[in-house]
């Protein structure tokens with residue numbers, strides 16, 4: 001997909017995730033998601049690429065969930081397990097690839113949290129998210145991943161840390177969308193290289209071939 005639909009644009013989560021079900025019907029087996037997010041983990045720097053290890057579905061906690069309503073059994077079960085949402089083997093492979101590509105000084109792993117947006121966080125919100133165990137925060141991805149897991153797709157995700165989220169009332173810098181776009185452009189080639197290399201190697205995992 002070139003871009004995606006967002007909840008904050010006014011789309012229902014059913015519409016936001018509709019392309020994932022189309023992928024499933026087309027025979028897609030693995031979903032690779034990328035996004036931009038704000039860094040909450042104090043160790044993260046702007047420009048870091050975070051391999052998404054897990055997520056927190058904050059809109060889901062409040063009933064904004066793409067699987068609410070009658071369950072479509074053709075796609076998956078009523079109560080899907082999400083404890084292994086982001087495929088372990090693909091994450092391990094991505095870490096190995098980042099070492100080979102010499103990217104280790106800007107590749108991290110962490111927990112992504114979705115909020116609906118469109119505003120960036122208040123400082124109190126950011127502090128709360130950090131206490132909850134979120135390493136980064138963004139406005140997308142989680143609904144698509146949830147629907148992908150529901151219908152049995154394997155998922156891998158990368159989140160580009162485009163800014164630091166303000167956690168301190170004395171911090172003068174203000175988060176803005178222009179910065180998000182600028183950092184995304186700066187890291188685009190690295191992200192493409194990681195994804196391309198991962199795709200080239202991922203099928204070896206299915207065939208049980210040692211990728212080292």
Ligand SMILES: O=P(O)(O)O[C@@H]1C[C@H](O)[C@@H](CO)O1
Pocket residue numbers: 004006034035036037117138139140141176177180
């Ligand atoms: O679509 P993603 O989640 O990558 O985009 C993020 C969320 C907003 O659309 C935008 C905020 O600057 O970046």
Ligand SMILES: Nc1nc2[nH]cnc2c(=O)[nH]1
Pocket residue numbers: 036037038039115117119120121137138139162163164165175180
């Ligand atoms: N919610 C949220 N989304 C983002 N997308 C890119 N940066 C941010 C951020 O700081 N907060």
